[in-house]
Amino acid sequence: MTLKILTHELLSPLTHGFFTRSGGASSGIFQGLNGGFGSSDQKESVAINRSRVAEALRVPPDRLISVHQVHSPDVVTVKAPHEGTPPRADAMVTAVPGLALTILTADCQPVLFADHDAGVVGAAHAGWKGALGGVLDATIEAMLALGADRARIVAVIGPSISQRNYEVGPDFMDSFIAEDPDSARFFAQGHGDRLQFDLTGFGLHRLRQAGVAAADWTRHCTYADPDLFYSYRRSVHRAEADYGRLMSCIRL
Template sequence: MKSADIDVSGPVQVFQAPCLEGVPHGFLGRRGGVSGGEIAGLNCGLGANDDPALVAENRDRAVMAVAPWARLLGVYQIHSADCVMVGDKPWNEVQRPKADALVVDRPGIVLGILTADCAPVLFADRDAGVVGAAHAGWKGAFAGITDSTIAAMEARGAKRERIVAAVGPCIAQASYEVDSGFRDQFLRRDPATEAFFVAGREAHYQFDLEGFVASQLKRAGIARVEGLGLDTYADPQAFYSYRRATHLGEADYGRQISLIALPQD
């Protein structure tokens, strides 16, 4: 089904993780937005060929669904292992730092991460009053973006034995075909990562991105890790997907947003 034919009407759809109960958060899909055409729905990414005014409206709707009292803050995502800390003077949209994760230890800010098959990861240490959000595509996950986020949270008083983390909607193993060269770079660094690859057609494998990201979090000693098990590729009515748009020959694709904030004072 072509994206332009998909019905994305209705209210903004928010998926939540039990481990983050009590922390304002949400992994949002594509329903409930004002964008049209191939990116119909709640496109929150300026990288798509979309009217910036529509993107702004979509972002406002997303924030209203999760933390209406807070100011949205994001980063210029580059598939890196870089995490930034929100300081006393948050940046503006034009001056976003280049990074793939951000951490905050004060209320009034809602952190936003954009994805379209990559894995969004939301973190919280309730006792320390610190939350984080990371964009974990395979490159960032391989480079250590989750470790960088944990380290930034610890610098603000969090403890990894108290941190909980949820891996949101991303491309699932059944939908994520990779070649042998992709697999080999993982095995060269750690032969145990073979567990995240299942043989497919000749010289190709199916990669478990969610499982790999979750394993990185568990290996780091995170107290509780949950994966939502939602496949962005396989559910066009709920999610945007870069790979699906490519396979359909579409010229553009939208980005969904994942949000987390500290509770309001």
């Protein structure tokens, strides 16, 4: 099976992609292109998957740069491949050609950024905690420090869990309301006291509030399409032991 890679016109002609699970070497519950060494998948399979992604991006495997994601607002400025253990952070920026910034997700938002004129790109992992904590804003600030212009930055949210499949409790909403009462608009009533959270709507709001030139979502729901996407929440509902990680990448 060949790789199926989603791209977006806002990021073109830069080499980038929101990789689906198609075309990978993993099997079982990880069937497909699992990019997560943090999963319980066979390490050899993950290495093969990552090498296929690197080949698609036209970079050596050691130029596929990742971080140890921890749902933080922390951003790393990448100037060369990491030596040793990847830093704990949830976003990266670079102005160095040939480095493919790579985010792993399985429902959370993978967000790719670019200032085409300045030659600066970024990638962020933005789950609810990271988005609320400011990881998208912090990524933009780190890009500005490399010479990007806020009014030229474009951002695209890749496959993420959609509102209809993201059920949360009332305490969850309280965290958002405490920061901004207007955040109530990102919640819809569900069954009983359950609510449906619009993660990508919130992400787009934060990006536009930050003043970027343009922001969009690919409109793909990870939960709803098991053939194309891994989903942490779907794996929980199916009582599966683990789940794969999707790769989203961008390079100059």
